[in-house]
Amino acid sequence: MMSLFQTKAWQSAWWETWGNQKGFRLVSEWDGQVSGLYESRYRLKGVLPVRSLQFVGTSYRELRTPRTEYNQFCPDNLSGQLLLRKMEQVLQAEPWTEAVFNDLRTGSEELSALVTIAAKHNWAFRITASDNGYAVSTSGSFDSYLASLGANSRLRLYNRRKVLESLGHVREENLWPSDVDTFFQYLNRFHLERWKKNCVTPTSLEFHKKFLSRVEEEGGKPVLSALYCDDRVVSVLYDVWYQGVVYN
Structure with a gap:
């Protein structure tokens, strides 16, 4: 595919x-x-x-x-x-x-x-690097997926939701296409706190905006989600849905 x-x-x-x-x-x-x-x-x-x-x-x-x-x-x-x-x-x-x-x-x-x-052709050949990719099948029910996780993974992924909800009203919002610049500002802010550098530079922001504006013509669906607790953004996710797969 x-x-x-x-x-x-x-x-x-x-x-x-x-x-x-x-x-x-x-x-x-x-x-x-x-x-x-x-x-x-x-x-x-x-x-x-x-x-x-x-x-x-x-x-x-x-x-x-x-x-x-x-x-x-x-x-x-x-x-x-x-x-x-x-x-x-x-x-x-x-x-x-x-x-x-x-x-x-x-x-x-x-x-x-x-x-x-x-x-x-007697060409020299080598593998310079290898890496792992991760995917989760969503063909079954969410309950079955949760049941397949180990206790610690399930705790971190799902069971602590109540702790967040106890701190305020939790909601999620897709900032595409209404507030793209704000989304990437949030992404950079969180990245700076964690890694001490920006995730997106002015040049790469230009690239992402071009890509996102065009991928819808090919059936893609941008999901620039912001998670709010009351009115404060506490997390962001950059996802794009394409042909039955969500790419993060």
Whole structure:
């Protein structure tokens, strides 16, 4: 299934905010089914010239931007030899020094195809990093989900609600689209208290606002929720619903 990060909304907003500004060259454009590819040129350690092929939304050495995950080379309906041939065509279409493909799914056919293609062409191949993602199925009832949790998790997630409710009137409000700037101000405030730095910079705020304004055209639903106790905001969550999945 195509993820939120392959939408034209996410890819075009990222490209306009960072790709164009950095002078990257778009190699293959996103089509709502796959990640776009671009080429950047830089000098490693200021000396060695490098032509780097990467997914739109990612940057191996040059930028720090919101993370683009669950990337894809090809549509979901390609597999086996068709997938292998398509990926090989993509990798042979452009000259490059390094090709860095962040956040492909572990165990995916695409990752296996990369290993096969690299061996065939005698290209060096390595995994630079790995990470864990977390998902909760919401296909069953909420009561069944709570019952599946350990006692400590259930206590932290749910059973302490009464403590919060004893402090005042609790309500939740979606600040999209009426008060986007205020939402991100709250997000930065909480992030500063916890991590001593802003979560969103002026440049990334520009990106998020472009993305959120466009994703609705592709069926996405932004949920910029603020939790109030009386009239004081005590928590915020940045979520987007897309094709039956809520991305946080």
